Amino acid sequence: MCGIVGLLVKKPELRQRLGELMLPMLIGMVERGPDSAGLAVFTRELPADRRKYSLYAPQWDYDWAGFEAGFIRRFGTEAELGARGNHAVLTCDETPEKVRPWLKQAFPALHLLSAGRVMDIYKDIGNPAQVAQRYEFGKFSGTHLVAHTRMATESAVTPDRAHPFTAGEDFCLVHNGSLSNPYQIRRKLEPLGITFETDNDTEAACRYFEWRMREGDDLETAIRSGFDELDGFYTFLMGTRDQLALVRDAFACKPAIVAETEDYVAISSEYRSLVGLPDVKNASVFEPVPEEIYLWRA
Amino acid sequence: MASVMKTSPVNPGTMTFDLASRPLRELNRFLHRELGQSGAGRVQVLNPDGAHNIAVGVDAPIDIEVHGHAGYYCAGMNKQARVRVQGNVGPGVAEGMVSGSVHVSGFASVAAGAAAHGGLLVIGGDTSLRCGISMKGIDIVVGGSVGDFSAFMAQAGRLVICGDAGDALGDSLYEAVIYIRGKVASFGADAHEEPMRDADYRAVAELLEKAGLGHDPKQFRRVASKRELYHWNADANQEY
Numbered sequence: 458m459c460g461i462v463g464l465l466v467k468k469p470e471l472r473q474r475l476g477e478l479m480l481p482m483l484i485g486m487v488e489r490g491p492d493s494a495g496l497a498v499f500t501r502e503l504p505a506d507r508r509k510y511s512l513y514a515p516q517w518d519y520d521w522a523g524f525e526a527g528f529i530r531r532f533g534t535e536a537e538l539g540a541r542g543n544h545a546v547l548t549c550d551e552t553p554e555k556v557r558p559w560l561k562q563a564f565p566a567l568h569l570l571s572a573g574r575v576m577d578i579y580k581d582i583g584n585p586a587q588v589a590q591r592y593e594f595g596k597f598s599g600t601h602l603v604a605h606t607r608m609a610t611e612s613a614v615t616p617d618r619a620h621p622f623t624a625g626e627d628f629c630l631v632h633n634g635s636l637s638n639p640y641q642i643r644r645k646l647e648p649l650g651i652t653f654e655t656d657n658d659t660e661a662a663c664r665y666f667e668w669r670m671r672e673g674d675d676l677e678t679a680i681r682s683g684f685d686e687l688d689g690f691y692t693f694l695m696g697t698r699d700q701l702a703l704v705r706d707a708f709a710c711k712p713a714i715v716a717e718t719e720d721y722v723a724i725s726s727e728y729r730s731l732v733g734l735p736d737v738k739n740a741s742v743f744e745p746v747p748e749e750i751y752l753w754r755a
Numbered sequence: 756m757a758s759v760m761k762t763s764p765v766n767p768g769t770m771t772f773d774l775a776s777r778p779l780r781e782l783n784r785f786l787h788r789e790l791g792q793s794g795a796g797r798v799q800v801l802n803p804d805g806a807h808n809i810a811v812g813v814d815a816p817i818d819i820e821v822h823g824h825a826g827y828y829c830a831g832m833n834k835q836a837r838v839r840v841q842g843n844v845g846p847g848v849a850e851g852m853v854s855g856s857v858h859v860s861g862f863a864s865v866a867a868g869a870a871a872h873g874g875l876l877v878i879g880g881d882t883s884l885r886c887g888i889s890m891k892g893i894d895i896v897v898g899g900s901v902g903d904f905s906a907f908m909a910q911a912g913r914l915v916i917c918g919d920a921g922d923a924l925g926d927s928l929y930e931a932v933i934y935i936r937g938k939v940a941s942f943g944a945d946a947h948e949e950p951m952r953d954a955d956y957r958a959v960a961e962l963l964e965k966a967g968l969g970h971d972p973k974q975f976r977r978v979a980s981k982r983e984l985y986h987w988n989a990d991a992n993q994e995y
Binding site for chain 1: 804805806807823824826827843845846862864865883884902903904
């Protein structure tokens with residue numbers, strides 16, 4: 458079991474309240490996934506030449522000032538660093554092609570959670586209610602978000618195996634279910650130069666879709682090709698800079714429910730996690746059917 | 756437990772449980788252990804908010820009304836009770852039901868009426884996949900359409916579908932019978948259409964009436980087992 462949570466607000470005035478509206482949804486899914494939690498929030502887009510990087514450090518009181526100094530030494534440019542304990546978001550002018558190898562070489566203990574112009578990622582092990590409190594999920598603002606509560610079945614309980622998984626820029630995926638051919642996917646992608654960071658089955662799906670989109674597919678076409686390539690049980694919820702996408706496998710063993718009003722689209726594994734949303738009793742509520750691709754634009 | 760019960764001034768004998776302020780366990784404990792002494796003939800459940808296991812395992816001829824959406828296994832293992840849900844239900848509604856009835860005004864998620872031995876389940880809207888999977892004698896009436904693999908390995912009972920069916924309808928059917936009004940995306944192994952007889956029209960009319968649906972029984976077709984899977988056929992080369 459795991460819990461998936463997604464929220465997209467349709468009105469600009471609700472963006473400030475995105476995290477606050479989401480928080481009861483995540484808490485409502487604690488029982489489905491009590492061992493880890495994570496969240497990807499899509500915020501105001503940076504200019505084309507700017508990038509931000511979400512980073513995870515092995516200890517809570519990590520020396521982020523030392524990291525920032527190291528960045529300036531290497532790149533000679535200013536950077537903004539917003540730290541929350543063991544997480545930080547680095548905003549700068551440098552491209553992922555430069556930052557990734559430098560990070561790996563100069564700060565090998567840091568884990569790069571995401572790169573892009575829109576998305577921030579926080580994920581950690583522990584009860585999702587505590588994880589949400591640790592990083593103040595309730596204060597986040599933005600257009601849309603994707604969150605997850607994890608009950609591990611396919612790989613160990615560690616922060617890097619918590620969801621969301623990311624690949625490329627501003628793309629993330631959360632998963633309820635289990636894939637039966639993740640190693641087949643890896644064997645297909647690794648010879649193409651795609652590197653995996655964990656042994657988690659969900660990472661294979663995330664990297665597969667991102668690869669398809671880099672090859673020219675739009676998100677919907679990429680997901681459709683997954684019907685033939687990905688074997689197993691899944692409800693996937695994906696976030697891009699301006700979209701949320703939801704899809705369930707042909708057997709639909711893993712639940713999902715959608716509630717939509719004039720103000721928001723809310724997605725969860727179960728209705729009980731939606732009950733704190735404003736006016737949800739009058740929302741249009743439906744269960745997504747298998748192998749149909751649902752897309753919402755922010 | 757008297758403190759958790761409220762007798763409605765409008766309807767004496769009605770107990771109200773507001774799950775926004777009471778734990779579900781109090782409702783189910785009341786239904787299992789305290790109903791007899793209470794004299795209640797009707798129980799109202801407010802703010803179900805998608806909770807799991809609402810009114811499971813009831814064994815008493817009582818009316819239970821759930822006002823809102825219920826979660827997993829609502830009215831599972833029901834015996835005798837007449838349960839009405841004004842809303843949608845999650846997976847496994849009325850699974851393992853023995854007798855009584857469950858009416859859902861909205862839609863039902865997967866495995867509605869799974870493995871149920873008896874009673875009547877009515878879904879006003881659509882059901883998701885595997886409706887009536889392994890049913891063992893229950894009658895199910897679906898006002899809308901059913902998802903894939905419905906009535907999979909259904910052993911006994913009747914499934915009436917007023918809308919369409921997804922793929923693999925009636926796969927590996929035993930003696931349960933399906934009546935369908937709309938389109939069938941595909942039949943499962945060993946399921947096929949058979950001619951309707953007078954007894955079939957009477958059965959459909961009776962079930963539609965119980966469900967409160969006004970369709971003409973003449974619009975329904977009968978789907979049942981070819982009974983070819985009862986015996987091992989070594990010449991079939993595993994192709995059915």
